[in-house]
Amino acid sequence: MTKADAAHGAGITLEKLRFAYPGGSEMAFDLTISPSDIVAVMGPSGSGKSTLLSLIAGFETPTSGRIMIDGKDVSGLTPHRRPVSMVFQENNLFAHLTVAQNVGLGRSPALKLTEEDRAAVSDALARTGLAGKEDRLPRALSGGERQRVALARVLIRKRPVLLMDEPFASLGPALRDEMLDLIRALHAEQQMTVLMATHDPRDAERLCRTMIFVEEGQVAATGTTAAFIAGDASEAFNRYIGARREINYSTTN
Ligand SMILES: Nc1ncnc2c1ncn2[C@@H]1O[C@H](COP(=O)(O)OP(=O)(O)OP(=O)(O)O)[C@@H](O)[C@H]1O
Numbered sequence: 244m245t246k247a248d249a250a251h252g253a254g255i256t257l258e259k260l261r262f263a264y265p266g267g268s269e270m271a272f273d274l275t276i277s278p279s280d281i282v283a284v285m286g287p288s289g290s291g292k293s294t295l296l297s298l299i300a301g302f303e304t305p306t307s308g309r310i311m312i313d314g315k316d317v318s319g320l321t322p323h324r325r326p327v328s329m330v331f332q333e334n335n336l337f338a339h340l341t342v343a344q345n346v347g348l349g350r351s352p353a354l355k356l357t358e359e360d361r362a363a364v365s366d367a368l369a370r371t372g373l374a375g376k377e378d379r380l381p382r383a384l385s386g387g388e389r390q391r392v393a394l395a396r397v398l399i400r401k402r403p404v405l406l407m408d409e410p411f412a413s414l415g416p417a418l419r420d421e422m423l424d425l426i427r428a429l430h431a432e433q434q435m436t437v438l439m440a441t442h443d444p445r446d447a448e449r450l451c452r453t454m455i456f457v458e459e460g461q462v463a464a465t466g467t468t469a470a471f472i473a474g475d476a477s478e479a480f481n482r483y484i485g486a487r488r489e490i491n492y493s494t495t496n
Pocket of ligand 1: 264293
């Protein structure tokens with residue numbers, strides 16, 4: 244089996260992870276995620292969802308504590324060396340590289356691609372509905388297409404953990420559904436462990452088995468998405484959702 248075929252999910256454990264931005268209050272995360280779970284990360288604006296994902300990805304460095312992925316301590320590894328892919332709300336692509344090159348980066352950061360790599364890029368583009376757009380630059384794509392290019396790159400990287408920070412926030416409802424279906428299909432195939440920060444409970448309900456609720460720099464509650472949506476998991480979550488309904492979350496994302 245080649246390295247690229249070795250897709251699987253990885254358990255994630257955050258042990259007494261502490262972190263603060265300069266001048267900010269301390270965040271403290273303790274968390275265990277099962278291999279291959281799909282987890283919604285919800286919580287008020289500024290509660291620490293993006294920071295939590297950035298710590299796991301290695302874009303931020305904790306002041307203390309450990310991050311274990313697949314049983315290994317990755318705390319000292321740079322983002323590139325962690326078994327993780329990350330998709331942001333936007334700006335996932337290099338503007339001066341074509342669609343095919345942006346996807347090819349998932350196999351080789353220097354774009355030294357073998358025939359097998361090129362075939363994998365074509366396959367990933369076909370499966371994300373981007374065949375025929377290989378040579379376009381990102382600016383010649385719609386927002387939904389750009390996110391699909393980012394997912395095509397995830398597909399060929401085959402990392403055991405996929406982190407997504409509000410990946411559909413800039414997309415309309417129909418495109419969101421399409422992207423959720425695509426992620427579900429990728430997960431069925433690769434079984435990667437997924438964490439997705441979102442403000443939209445419908446996204447969580449459609450995709451995620453598990454939910455974690457982040458509040459004031461801590462994981463305040465964890466449970467099944469069904470229990471959260473039924474209102475049985477966390478009073479703080481119920482208040483948050485109630486407040487979001489009042490301000491009509493569909494216009495504020
Ligand atoms: N680079 C930074 N420097 C200083 N403070 C930061 C930085 N990034 C985030 N913060 C602060 O850290 C806290 C947590 O921010 P974070 O972006 O993790 O929240 P979030 O839950 O993802 O919010 P949102 O839902 O609005 O995206 C906030 O108070 C924010 O202002």
